[in-house]
Amino acid sequence: MAKTVTLAILSILLVVAIILQPDAAFQASLQGLTVWWNIVFPGLLPFLVLFEMITAFGLAHAIGAILQPLMKRLFKLPGESALAIVLGWMGGYPTGAEAVASLRKRNLVTKQQGQRLLALTHMPNPLFMLVVIGAGFLHKPIAGSIIAAAVWLSALWLILLTTLWSRNETGQSPAADKPGGSLLGRAADALRLGREQDGRSFGKALGDAVSASFQKLMMIGGFMIFAAVLAKLSEPLFDPLLRDFGLGFITQAFFESHLGAYAAAIWDAPGTGTLVNAAAIAAVLAWSGLSGILQAGYAISGTDLKLLPFVLLRTVHAAHAALFMLLLWKPATSLLRIVLEPGPGAMPATAPADSFVPNSAVGVKTADLPSLWPYSITGSLLIAVIGITLALMLLPYRRAGKSH
Structure with a gap:
């Protein structure tokens, strides 16, 4: 009851703030969009x-079987978690949370393994x-x-x-691979x-994958716009x-x-410089923002994974x-x-913050965002x-298994 009342009061306050600052809310929503x-x-x-697609055609299971020994020894996790790590690190949040x-x-993972894996896979794109x-905000790719x-x-x-603190775990998932062979x-x-x-x-799996992905992206966009509006209205x-x-x-x-x-990149407080700005950016990305945390929370809904330990690990990260x-x-x-010749990508050891970002910038502009499609x-x-190469390599073994 108390939670419901609190959420209702916060919702009313948000609506009032938007009514009082319609221009700011509109500009913030455009920026999030x-x-x-x-x-x-x-x-x-x-x-x-x-x-x-990888999950639908069994490649996730095959990758898990191959990487089972490595993941057990290193992270006390089942082999299937390797694919979640790869996709989370390459796709950005909340891809990792979806996989977990x-x-x-x-x-395929226990609750304790899932909590640790969730923290490891929740990475920025x-x-x-x-x-x-590198190239857009700081104008220094390196x-x-x-x-x-x-x-x-x-x-x-x-x-x-x-993982070291999880000594009681055996590294065995509830659906462990069968030994032998x-x-x-x-x-x-x-x-x-x-x-x-x-x-x-193939057609059914592809259609379902595209449909589900678009729905998830719409959800992510809603969280981002909501977080951007909250950030703007909270500034006063x-x-x-x-x-x-x-x-x-x-x-x-x-x-967000x-x-x-972007705000950390153009941060120009006294004593800041390239190193301080970069450290601030790294901390912001590791935290992932309220938007990223809500996206992960939405992804793990329907499971017994908890959001509070995840938030604590985000803070520590x-x-x-x-x-x-x-x-x-x-x-x-x-x-x-030593490795690179001086050029547009070279990065000096120390430099003032205004030597690589325009301090006059007040928001993210489309011109500052290189296209990521390629x-x-x-x-x-x-x-x-x-994945296709791996599947082709396994074809002879599948035929051999059927012949027996």
């Missing part, structure tokens, strides 16, 4: 469709970090690479720590079993206090990571990502100065080619 259309839609659609929810619903932030490395390495470090033989059996369990034709409450401490970007960062990353950025910056830039399609096609 711009980010969704230029970044999230092209960055996620191919990977969401691909995940549905699918594994949990099929009872690599194209956003490498292309949009800076985007270092930020991505800080986010990824801190995630691996954090999940390894949580060669590795490729078990993968072929898993491929056949997964295909038989699904049973849809929080910005004066935050600006006194030189932390004006935090309001945007708390609600893409807008928060944000702190670790900023720390890793500070630790990686000097060795990475020193190495890159990169996203190329990445998804690469995964598809690897």
Whole structure:
């Protein structure tokens, strides 16, 4: 009852705020829509469709069988979780959460494994970090690479720590692979079993994948626009206090990571510079914003996975990502100065913030957002080619299994 009343009061306050500030709410919703259309839609659609197709044709089961030993030893997770990690890291949030929810619903991971896997797969889109932030926001592609490395390495470090604390887990999923036979033989059996369990034709599976992916993208767009409006309407409450401490970007960062990353890129408080801005961006991306957290919460609805432990891990990951950025910056830039010749992609060890971003910018502009379609399609096609190659390699083993 108390929760319902609280949500009702907050909803009424939001409606009142929109009525009092219609122009601000409209501009914020347009900004959220711009980010969704230029970044999230092209960055996620191919990977969401691909995940549905890989699952429908049993490739997820085959990959799980092949990677079962590695995932058990390293993360105490079943082999099927490897595909969720790959798709989450390549597609961005909430692709990883969708994959983890699918594994949990099929009872391929335990609840404890699912919680850890959810934290590991909830990653920002690599194209956003490498292309949009590096080339678009900072105008330094190499800076985007270092930020991505800080986010990824801190995630691996954090999940390894949580794995060490999970000593009581055996690493065995509820639907563990049957022992015996060669590795490729078990993968072929898993491929056949997964295909038989699904049973849809190629056309039916493709149509369902496209339809489900578009519905998920509409949901993601709604969350992003909602978070962008909340961030804008909250500025009069929080910005004066935050600006006194030189932390004006935090309001945007708390609600929406893409807008928060842009705000962190143009952050020009006294004492900030390239390194400080990059560390702030890494923390914002690791946090993922209220929008990203709500997207993950929506994805895991219908499972027994909890959102609160996930939020706590997002907070810890944000702190670790900023720390890793500070630790990686000097060795990475020193190495890159040796490897790369001076040019438009070179990154100096230190530079003032206004040397690489326009401080006059007040919002994300379409001109600041490079098209992600070529990169996203190329990445998804690469995964598809690897999957098809794997399926062809397993064909002889499937025939051998049938002959017995």
